[in-house]
Amino acid sequence: MLDTKYDHIKVEENKYNDWKEKGYFNSGDKTKQPYSIVIPPPNVTGKLHIGHAYNVSIQDAIIRYKRMQGFDTLWLPGMDHAAIATEAKVVKRLKDQGINKYEYGREKFLDACWDWTHEYGGTIRDQWAAMGISVDYNKERFTLDEGLNKAVTKVFVDYYNKGLIYRGEKIINWDPAAKTALSNEEVIYSEEKSAFYHLKYKITGTEEYLDVATTRPETLFGDTAVAVNKDDERYKKYIGMTVELPFMNKSIPIIADEHADMEKGTGVVKITPAHDPNDFEVGNRHNLERICIMNDDATMNENCPAKYVGMTREDAREAVLEDLKAADLLLEIEPLVHEVGHSERTGVMVEPMIKEQWFVKMDGLAEQLLKIQTEKDNKVNFVPDRFENLLKSWMTDCHDWCISRQLWWGHRIPAWYKDGEIYVGMEAPEGEGWKQDEDVLDTWFSSALWPFSTLGWPDKTEDLERFYPNDCLVTAYDIIFFWVARMMFQSEELNGVRPFKDCIIHGLIRDKEGRKMSKSLGNGVDPFDMIDKYGVDALRYYLNTDVAFGTDLRFDETKLTSTWNYINKIWNASRFVLMNIEGLKELTFDNLTDEDKWILTKYEKIVKSSIAHMDKYEFNLFGTETYSFIYDDFCSNYIEFAKFNSESNTTKSVLCYVLTGILKLLHPFMPFVTEEIYQMLPIKDAESIMISEYPKYDKSFVDKETTKVVEEKIEFIKAFRNVKTENNIPKDAKVIINTNDEIIIKMLKLQDVMINEPEDIKSYDVKSGSYEATIFYEKEETEEDKALKEKQINDLKASIARRKNLLANENYVAKAPEALVNKERETLAKEEEQLALLTK
């Protein structure tokens, strides 16, 4: 028998391994319809956080639901090597041991990365188990494993041959800490206090000068021109002349270019083609020299005057400003707050640099994706759909994707060079002297293939045939650009199909005040602390049902407490049911009482709506509706009714039937506790609730007429209790009642107080539907009582007036649905009755 209290620690013990060992998580029953989800592979950089917990909770709910509905479900687990992120961690670990990555060498470094991967991979698998997620471990993949490596290489080679991948010298975002190129998406802009420095560039051969406003004075060594707008009356006359570049002993031309905006700054822009993306474009238009003035670690190089060589960017800025000031070339410092790009991973300021890199040509891929999104049966359905707009706007205006990274941990680029020749292929070319590209690919290049590379692609495997396109993908909105978009265009280009049918986008988890969780604020929540305190069922249920998908979730521990209470409630209701149905051999539904019919009707209704909500991914609505069914209908009313009928095998059967259904409905969200209770049922349809059949709507149990009768009873009981509490009437007050309905009499404990003749004292009337009662109780009427009564009368009068007015409106009566109008009339009649009782 169950304990009186729900003990989540005890309940969660041993179940996961048991499920796993029995093979419930595994796909492979080919007699069933396939259903597939691939997990967004977590980075092997560390432990899972609350966001991961949220993400996998949703997926597990979906996959358990589908499994119970009889699908051959594959939830494919895996992890991401996370090139730059992991490499940064390993570099740091080695550094702490006094080891330098470059001195250590590529091979040994990669070994260290693999060690790291195995270590954290194990942690992640343990955490998955603690979350109770039903992934098919037989199919687990890693983005750097052999199969995926092959897929990645093949895509690279094919794209190269199709001209979709090219190598080129462009200005790219350079991370001087990791010493690698980054894609635009890996650059995070944040506001920074800075200044507009007004520099004095003297015009050659005159006493005049130009006031050049810049935020980056230290890049002046790389200036190769200053630009003004051709229509700018102030500067027009100088076009074609030159200015003296400070400290460099050279003059650079004053050019006219549209980039110079008359409204901005002073209208004069210094042009540094090697260190600014705009200036790079200007340089291209005017054939300007590109002078790189920094080393890969963003220290100043030998293209700067000797004094500055070796300084960091920051030190160089200070030094330049000082020297400018000394030379009387610094006109003004205007404080300014502007957006500065930082590396997503290392956090350092990104330096635009000209480098030879590999790129994916985006225009055609983007166009194709946008076209497919217009086709109803081929598009990816976003939930909520507004995120499709976000995707579209990004795809409409996207730049070529820089995919090469100057890292070691990743898929090595399958390109070989010899004497200016390039060879791209699956294997190294024949012959001597070929040298493979040192670089690896952006980690997102391999994750973009995840929905199909994990299933064996490019081979035409059975899994690929069955499970691709995937049925669903679940991820947060912050990686739509990084990942979702790229999976889409890769899948569509390579296989001509969408990667998945539905794409569920959930929000981010914030703290109670709505702030992002961060290390520096110390407001992060460790999901595993919460699991210890409240159990994983409570955590999963809370995360899944708290908010609609797409909106951010403010994490509130008190809600976890109330979820725990809810589970405890279910636990105790189950305890009652189990105590009463012990020994039940089979379900019988003969001679159902009205109350039995009522709860069955309510139950079937909730089954129907639950399925609808599950299918539409409206988990929050599922939550509120099942909550009120379980709490109000089942616990507060039906169980109370059943207490007076506990010998009946039919009522026992109904209790068992409805409880079983409740457990099944909740199982996708609370797998452990529902399994624990399910195992104690005297009658069950499977050896585990995990593989039992999800409830189906059974119309034959629906009885609307009886339901109405019972609902009237419940209403009456409630009204009766209300009158008693409101008037502080003691239990033994005498009562005349017009029914001998056992349920009413027992629920209201009227057995010993019923009388037939009215007493000659003050009385209170209760009426609801066909039920009427009078309670006799002499009591001095206080001012409070009078006020209360007056309020009730006034409220009723107002309501009656409003309703009469409504029904007098011909337009309303003519246009509103008839049922609605009838209901209004009924309510009006009821209210008038009530009023009559009160004013009697």
Added chain:
RNA sequence: GGGCGUUUAGCUCAGUUGGUUAGAGCAUCUGCCUUACAAGCAGAGGGUCAUAGGUUCGAGUCCUAUAACGCCCACCA
């Protein structure tokens, strides 16, 4: 500069295609140890649904403006 989202009870959020007097949890108040559950039970109070217009018999819901907050994108020297 574009785009998106949010604004509903003290707090966190629901509110399907417009349809009674707008819901839940937590918090507050009153009364209860009623034999599944005091981490519970029976009740109560609390909202001019951000603002201003409009459409409609009827608007939290649809339309138009406005405001505040938040997010995303964009080459702001």
